[in-house]
Amino acid sequence: MFQRILVANRGEIALRIIRACREMGIETVAVYSEADRGAHYLSLADEAWCIGPPQALESYLQIKRIISAAEIGNVQAVHPGYGFLAENAHFAEVCRSCNIEFIGPPVEAMQQLGDKVSAREIARKAGVPCVPGSDGLITDVEDAVRIADSIGYPVLIKATAGGGGKGMRVAGNEISLRAGLAAASAEAEKAFKNAGVYLEKYIEKPRHVEVQIIGDNYGNVVHLYERDCSMQRRHQKLIEESPAPKLPPEVRERICNCAVQLVKTAGYTNAGTCEFIVDKNFNFYFIEVNARIQVEHPVTELVTGIDLIKQQILVAAGEKLPFTQADIRHSGCAIELRVNAEDPDNGFRGSPGTITRLRLPGGPGVRFDSHVYEGYTISPYYDSMIGKLIVCKPTRQEAIECMRRCLHEFVIEGIKTTLPLAKKMFSHADFVDFNVDTTFVERTF
Numbered sequence: 150m151f152q153r154i155l156v157a158n159r160g161e162i163a164l165r166i167i168r169a170c171r172e173m174g175i176e177t178v179a180v181y182s183e184a185d186r187g188a189h190y191l192s193l194a195d196e197a198w199c200i201g202p203p204q205a206l207e208s209y210l211q212i213k214r215i216i217s218a219a220e221i222g223n224v225q226a227v228h229p230g231y232g233f234l235a236e237n238a239h240f241a242e243v244c245r246s247c248n249i250e251f252i253g254p255p256v257e258a259m260q261q262l263g264d265k266v267s268a269r270e271i272a273r274k275a276g277v278p279c280v281p282g283s284d285g286l287i288t289d290v291e292d293a294v295r296i297a298d299s300i301g302y303p304v305l306i307k308a309t310a311g312g313g314g315k316g317m318r319v320a321g322n323e324i325s326l327r328a329g330l331a332a333a334s335a336e337a338e339k340a341f342k343n344a345g346v347y348l349e350k351y352i353e354k355p356r357h358v359e360v361q362i363i364g365d366n367y368g369n370v371v372h373l374y375e376r377d378c379s380m381q382r383r384h385q386k387l388i389e390e391s392p393a394p395k396l397p398p399e400v401r402e403r404i405c406n407c408a409v410q411l412v413k414t415a416g417y418t419n420a421g422t423c424e425f426i427v428d429k430n431f432n433f434y435f436i437e438v439n440a441r442i443q444v445e446h447p448v449t450e451l452v453t454g455i456d457l458i459k460q461q462i463l464v465a466a467g468e469k470l471p472f473t474q475a476d477i478r479h480s481g482c483a484i485e486l487r488v489n490a491e492d493p494d495n496g497f498r499g500s501p502g503t504i505t506r507l508r509l510p511g512g513p514g515v516r517f518d519s520h521v522y523e524g525y526t527i528s529p530y531y532d533s534m535i536g537k538l539i540v541c542k543p544t545r546q547e548a549i550e551c552m553r554r555c556l557h558e559f560v561i562e563g564i565k566t567t568l569p570l571a572k573k574m575f576s577h578a579d580f581v582d583f584n585v586d587t588t589f590v591e592r593t594f
């Protein structure tokens with residue numbers, strides 16, 4: 150087992166990893182930028198090293214600085230968290246070449262599944278339903294027109310190196326397809342240094358359902374059931390929950406088993422998420438793999454009782470999974486609300502600043518994962534999420550009532566937050582009845 154782990158991240162996920170390590174008797178080395186100097190979570194690590202100025206590109210994204218901190222800190226492994234370098238195959242390679250374990254999937258699996266076209270090929274090989282579309286990258290516009298004619302408009306042009314909605318364009322007819330291909334390619338080249346694009350039939354108003362999986366280095370892969378993430382705005386998830394409401398049991402079973410088949414075929418190990426879209430007839434289609442731990446992992450932890458961060462560390466240290474699929478029980482309903490320092494009355498623009506008053510909710514089944522405290526200053530340099538409020542109750546109705554009670558108690562002053570929007574979402578009949586899809590939030594609020 151590792152004696153020391155470097156936490157190559159910041160904020161709530163850094164704190165989450167520090168906490169898991171402490172419970173496992175593993176020491177932690179934290180890294181921080183000038184903007185994060187003095188944050189209380191750093192004092193919970195055994196050591197903390199400044200790796201640069203506030204800009205992420207000069208600090209948290211600087212591979213050589215992270216590796217230097219790992220060397221100085223004399224660690225055996227690095228946990229990348231999510232975002233930053235978490236899905237950077239080169240970083241994983243550099244770690245392993247420096248004899249430092251990267252707590253995540255093998256480099257090859259990360260590369261294969263990180264490329265959306267190759268992920269689709271692996272899905273097809275694994276017998277996992279994919280959206281009808283092009284077999285590979287679009288190399289010739291006339292080909293694309295032929296494919297679009299056969300699958301029918303509207304089609305989605307997607308960047309193979311993209312993901313999470315980046316580099317996607319809808320084309321409603323041949324003219325917009327021709328224009329869209331050129332624009333999407335140029336955008337992809339600029340954003341990802343990879344102009345490759347592919348086509349998919351555009352599934353209108355889908356639900357977004359993702360399956361948590363974890364695999365060890367001995368070929369054991371289990372799923373930890375699904376999460377519905379349809380409540381999102383501009384590809385930023387706001388609410389995630391498990392189980393996915395109103396999903397027929399046999400669809401649930403199939404979608405979870407597809408995720409296991411897919412990652413087994415890819416030789417993927419450690420924690421990951423297979424993302425699907427589900428149409429109104431409950432047909433589901435594989436979209437992409439997120440080769441990292443995700444923001445919303447607590448939802449799964451609460452309904453399965455499994456500590457995903459600890460399992461990641463155990464798997465990276467070469468342990469077998471301590472459970473089989475038959476051991477995994479899903480019980481209750483967990484709902485997560487992301488709390489962002491944004492101003493809903495001003496286009497959700499960031500609202501950094503100092504928290505002058507903080508009153509947290511609590512009680513049975515309430516968890517708040519956050520690094521903030523009264524007097525903490527939210528930096529403008531990073532993601533606006535300041536914490537996640539997760540509730541777990543026997544039924545969805547009770548979970549919603551509990552979330553409403555928490556929102557009634559929750560006080561954050563000194564900055565604008567999305568709490569007022571959250572109160573509206575949890576009181577909206579369509580959300581309570583779960584008549585929602587990925588366009589609901591933008592349509593309704």
Ligand code: MV4
Binds near residue numbers: 355357
């Ligand atoms: C789609 C889709 C509909 N049809 N693909 C968005 C980012 C990535 N997670 C995959 N995404 C989607 N892929 C096809 N063929 C719908 C989504 C989607 C979405 C699209 C637009 C606006 C919000 C969305 C939220 C979740 C998924």
